Amino acid sequence: MFQLTHTIQRFSAPLGRFLIGILFVQAGLGKVFSYAGTADYMLAMGVPSILLPLVIIAELGGGLAVIFGYHTRIAAFALAGFCVLTAVLFHADFSDTTQMIMFSKNMALAGGFLFLVAHGAGALSLDNKVK
Template identity: 30%
Template sequence: MDVVVLIGRVLFSVLFLSSALGHFTQTEAMAGYSASKGVPMAKLAVLGSGALFGLGGLSVLLGVWADLGSLVIAVVLLVTAVMMHSFWKETDAQAKQGEMIHFNKNLALVGATLMLFAFFAHVDELGLTITGPLFDL
């Protein structure tokens, strides 16, 4: 079971670690897009969200307070869903559909990260982690 959970953590973390890398290698382009969506201090927001995705992804991957890492990812995803994928503001049907898809994808990932949080904070024997949970449910 420990190996299955580790494989799941690796696969889950790849998304957020690669996203963090993109935030740092494509900062200007992402900041321009964020600014067009009305995000204040767009460049700082891109760098900050990239750092949080990276820290959260590493936390889950390595099993270092993975419960906290899961919560960090959940918060960033929720803020991103609302600020970057506000489909309710779109007037073009195609753009609205695209933003709705991204919004719903982010909400589903928030749900997954909350389940990971509960898993890490509740299970007594996590196995193959560096630290135990920070929270206790």
């Protein structure tokens, strides 16, 4: 039974990192390919569109770092903050059910990232290969 538990733990970490990280890679790529529309949306929400390149870097870079387990704790901490910030700036209209769900999703993602901060990337990661 120990071997099965160990195997599940060993492979659940990279799978979990992939599942949480790919969301941000896709979002970053989406912003690259719809740059003008995203910039307009940011402006409409009162956020300067000059920040869009930083958002793209955070999503792509942070997402890839989490997926590959590279400086995972730092990337996860940054993305946790990013999730809370975007929840507050873009999804705090609790009179709109969709926005309330998006707010909750972002906060849950922040929680997942904080779990990575606390426990690290796991055995199958670049963090554990580069020592």
